[in-house]
Amino acid sequence: MIRRRVTHCPKGHEYTKENTYINPGNSGRTCRICNRKRAKQYYYANREKRKAAHREWAKNNRKYYAKRTKKYRKEHPEKCRAAVAHWKRNNPERVNANCAKRRALKLDQISSFTPHEEYKIKRLYEFSQLLGPEWHVDHIIPLDKDGLHHPDNLQIILAEDNLKKNNRLDYKPALFIRIQAAQDTPIGDS
Numbered sequence: 001m002i003r004r005r006v007t008h009c010p011k012g013h014e015y016t017k018e019n020t021y022i023n024p025g026n027s028g029r030t031c032r033i034c035n036r037k038r039a040k041q042y043y044y045a046n047r048e049k050r051k052a053a054h055r056e057w058a059k060n061n062r063k064y065y066a067k068r069t070k071k072y073r074k075e076h077p078e079k080c081r082a083a084v085a086h087w088k089r090n091n092p093e094r095v096n097a098n099c100a101k102r103r104a105l106k107l108d109q110i111s112s113f114t115p116h117e118e119y120k121i122k123r124l125y126e127f128s129q130l131l132g133p134e135w136h137v138d139h140i141i142p143l144d145k146d147g148l149h150h151p152d153n154l155q156i157i158l159a160e161d162n163l164k165k166n167n168r169l170d171y172k173p174a175l176f177i178r179i180q181a182a183q184d185t186p187i188g189d190s
């Protein structure tokens with residue numbers, strides 16, 4: 001039986017010096033082009049698995065990231081400022097929510113929220129964002145008048161009403177969206 005010298009891999013790539021990978025322990029050779037292709041396929045096929053593994057690792061190595069982030073922030077302050085500005089432009093409702101929270105904290109009018117209350121607040125700000133810039137989240141009793149930053153004291157009103165209302169207690173906007181105080185089942189769940 002004549003054994004012809006194999007010059008190409010099963011896919012037809014030539015076994016040149018550059019394209020030939022000698023397996024460990026000298027146990028044959030493989031095609032580098034095919035190896036790369038297989039590795040790439042494996043890489044993409046296992047993307048979710050790899051991501052999950054990395055998330056798990058990150059969860060257990062928070063200090064590593066905290067340190068790295070701190071270092072990066074110190075070395076690239078202008079990049080960080082730009083990134084924050086970019087995030088703020090894309091998340092106006094989160095910015096509004098955070099501003100209101102910070103203000104309430106400052107005025108010491110924040111209660112410790114249950115997860116459900118926290119959720120209600122988040123959804124209200126998200127809903128306002130969905131309605132568009134002509135709608136504002138407003139504190140029914142203004143924070144400056146000792147109103148609480150609490151879902152029961154929040155409403156969505158028209159921006160023009162919000163301006164007219166300012167810090168007045170007697171201004172009653174014709175149109176408002178409120179979360180029912182007695183609503184105890186999570187919003188959006190059936």
Ligand SMILES: [Zn+2]
Nearest residue numbers: 009013031034
């Ligand atoms: Zn090949």
